[in-house]
Amino acid sequence: MIDRVKRKKQNKTLPGPLLLALSLLLIFMWGCGSPRQYIRPDVDIRSIRKIAVLPLETLTTDEYAGEKIRGMVISELLTRGVDVIEPGEVTRVLRELKIRSLGGITIEDIRKIGKRLKVKAVMMGSVGAFGISRGITASYPEVSIQLMILDTSSGNIIWSAWNTAGGPSFWTRHFGTEGTTLSETAREVVKETVDALF
């Protein structure tokens, strides 16, 4: 009887290797997470099945960062069954409306874009970081994006999310192993952000 009680007590403590594995898992999970997002309460955002993705503003030294992320966003939306307007068609409408600056798109512009492209929602945003950053002992990719969906009838922001990915991993910092590439990090941040929505 005493033996059985002892054995029960022993079973309750975690063995060393399991504890180590759990600790490593926690280290790996550090930095992972879903983006902080806003969904307008009175809007059924997930019912949007057709959208126009406007060119994203580039706030990094890589002048093509916006276009690279935009392509990934479009792919992610398409894989989730959301119909996306041809980027060329969006460019044509922006030209027709004489919209030169992405940071200067007004509510009236959003309404006009919606009417011409026959969409109820447009997505816009910016790329805040896209590059290789230098850490203490290692270089690592860093990507951060901001995406918004606007209702073309009211011009209101109905969804917004900001997300970042990258940073030096445990193995890169301590053992010099190869980490994720910039493209993989970009894909990760886009996937996580779109996952939060659809």
Next chain:
Amino acid sequence: MPSFHVRQDVDFGFIKRVAVLPLNNLTNERFAAEAVRQVVISELLASGLVDVVIPGEVKATIDRLGIKSVSSLNTKQIKALGTALGVQALILGSVEQFGMVRMGNISAPNVTITLMMADTGSGSIIWSVTSTGVGGGFMARHFGARTETMSETLLRVVKEAIRTLAKY
């Protein structure tokens, strides 16, 4: 913990919609102000505190009203922007630090921002906060723990700043 000031005689419940003006860039990083502004907009929305006007509408209104510098707005201009944009308050401010700093033998991201809220009814400042953050903590400096990226430090600094507003 950021240092902040909140006007005690103001009921923040009446503020439903705000406009975030372009921030004053006091750093050598070309895109620092706009990068911080995007995070501020996202965090204000995500916190559920207020609705935010799209940045393009704000820019167009500033141009239309002939305002040359948003870093030195007078009471009349604050009121005019509030009326034109249909908002109860404006968020303005500056980015003081946005880059890597050397801390002993390591480099770490450093971000410092100042945000203010101006009531468009009276034209006065009702909230102001200065928030700063460094990406490399004690554990990173001495035990090789993970340091934050610039984006993570930026998000933390903005979150801490907005949290002081959320308390009210």
